[in-house]
Amino acid sequence: MNYQAAIEQARRDPEGFWLEAARSLDWAAFPDCAHARDDDLWFPDGSVNLCHNAVDRHVAEGRGDQQALIHESPISGRAATFTYRELLTQVAKTAGMLSGAGVKRGDRVVIYMPMVPEAVFAMLACARIGAVHSVVFGGFAAPELAKRIDDCRPVCVLTASCGLEPGRTIAYKPLLDSAIGQCRHKPDTVIVLQRPELRAELTPNRDIDWQAAHDAADPVDCVPVKSTDPLYILYTSGTTGTPKGVVRDTGGYATALAWSMAHVYGVSTGDVYWAASDIGWVVGHSYIVYGPLLAGCTTILFEGKPVGTPDAGIFWRLIDRHRVKVLFTAPTAIRAIRRADPDGAFIAKSDLSSLQALFLAGERADPDTLNWIAELLDRPVIDHWWQTEIGWPAIATCHGLGESEIRPGSAGRAVPGFRFSVQDDNHRKVAPGTVGNLLIEQPLPPGAFRALWNNPERFAEGFADFPGHYTSGDAGMIDRDGFIHIMGRTDDIINVAGHRLSTGQMEEVVAAHPQVVECAVVGAADALKGEMAVAFVVTRRDGGDPDPVRKELIASMRENIGPIASPRSVWFVDGLPKTRSGKILRNLLRSIVNGEEIVVPQTIEDPSVIEALAAQLAKTSAG
Secondary structure, eight states: OOHHHHHHHHHHOHHHHHHHHHTTSOOSBOOSOSEETTTTEESTTOEEOHHIIIIIHHHHTTOTTSEEEEEEETTTTEEEEEEHHHHHHHHHHHHHHHHHTTOOTTOEEEEEOOSSHHHHHHHHHHHHHTOEEEEOOTTOOHHHHHHHHHHHOOSEEEEESEEEETTEEEEHHHHHHHHHHHOSSOOSEEEEEOBTTBOOOOOTTTEEEHHHHHHHOOOOOOOOEETTSEEEEEEOTTOOSSOOEEEEESHHHHHHHHHHHHHTSOOOTTOEEEEOSOTTSHHHIIIIIIHHHHTTOEEEEEOSOSSSSSOTTHHHHHHHHHTOSEEEEOHHHHHHHHHHOTTOHHHHTSOOTTOOEEEEOSSOOOHHHHHHHHHHHTSOEEEOBOOTTTOSOSEEOOGGGTOOOOOTTOOBEEOTTOOEEEEOTTSOBOOTTOOEEEEEESSOOTTSOOEETTOHHHHHHHHHSSTTEEEEEEEEEEOTTSOEEEEEEGGGEEEETTEEEEHHHHHHHHHTSTTEEEEEEEEEEETTTEEEEEEEEEEOTTOOOHHHHHHHHHHHHHHHTOGGGOOSEEEEOSOOOBBTTSOBOHHHHHHHHTTOOOOOOTTBSOTHHHHHHHHHHHHHHHO
16 A cells, blocks of 8 residues: 555545554454544444553464563663563563552553663553553652642552663652652552662552562453553643643554554564653653554663763664664754764764664754754655654654655655644635644544543643644644645744744754754744744854854845844854753743743753753853
């Protein structure tokens, strides 16, 4: 099947298209119906177990000795490999450990862990017994962790004694204890994995040692659940007040992930697939744990950074060592590598003959970064777009369907099953090439969220502004050939003297300068023009005098976009504030330039960047 045939079949006969896709799974009861329109449910009469499909069936089909999970931790200096048979043993015992702690089908379990194999065992074990897991990024601050515990009310929390970051060890147990102390809901049990770098003190009558409980547990079998039963709750980053818990169903999600592995990423049984992300984010759920294992691939769990653990060559060495076929990472990781290794010396030292494609997502991949890495790798570098709510790629160049045309600046075309439109604020469809509100027509395909935990009103808000459509919150445009361009969040569209300008387009111009490694453009309040652009720029380490670069950037903005886009100022900074998933926190930059109160979210990777940035700008202004 090629892309055009798939997109047409999914539009013409979605019922038949998705029932056929569902046949890639082993169902306890195969569904007769793909989609119940009245309730907006996928495969409502089916029953399935995702853990069985991700682990047990591969062993039953004779692939027990194939590698399933590779753990690489350059921070700790340890590595481990698990075959599918070994993974089955670990997951079945972990499920027995949970059952022994009183966890039942439908109960919630919070997983607050670093990037260790036990975190993967825990997620699969919850799926095995029909419990609903909620993974919270390891090291998340106590007040935010407390909000999530209170919202999903887990009977059990799984944690580790510590997490590891370059140059430091983060004690998790004190954070968890503080969070539980702030909670109205008190979990019955906390199970603690003791890591050798730092041991935690256990709380009597509540805490259990992981290893002891695991060793004493009897393995348990998979429990079939309804396709529509929740698999997990994942809280979106950057929330304030009551967190927004995205609920993912089981059968629809499993079907979509299995389909995407073959048709978007182009991988299948036995291939090595690496998503260099974290299990705390949706990428980790979909493409470290569930997607690759559903497809019978070998997946890599990486506890490290693209640079500094120990250097900018770690990605390429691991691709070489494990013969990785597809790598998926964030544009910010490639920018960090570029800054540390601008000539790609580390790339040249590794055998990358196994690598067929590099996929990027998390935020917009600027053409300059994409072209830089594509030239060095001499492989397809594919930007693609999706969200926590969506759960799997919605816009991509479908590598597995034979698509090869890549347009730098575009995330590709609609993935089969998704129908996009762009409308203005008055609900009118705009002409091709015009920026507006990027929308997805209902019903959303399988795998997308069907609810927000305990918050139906907030869920409905996502469909209220443009009836019949899911509002992505992104500004975008669709060109005449169907390629979709993400121009940034709708609140990143700035109004300069009545002209609506995309900061994403401005960033594309800035990033094209040979001295620029990374940039962000935000709108600053202006008494005369309403708003004006301000650019924050990180240059190569050998960038030299910034004044000529500043003049060239301003000239380039005027030439490529127009005089109206000329920035009010260009700030050269040492680093940009980002979330742990690599997204630049542009709202913080807006607050800084507008003199507003700076509220640092708990999702920030390095809070010291804000202090350094504010000090640097104050010093420059004073000078």
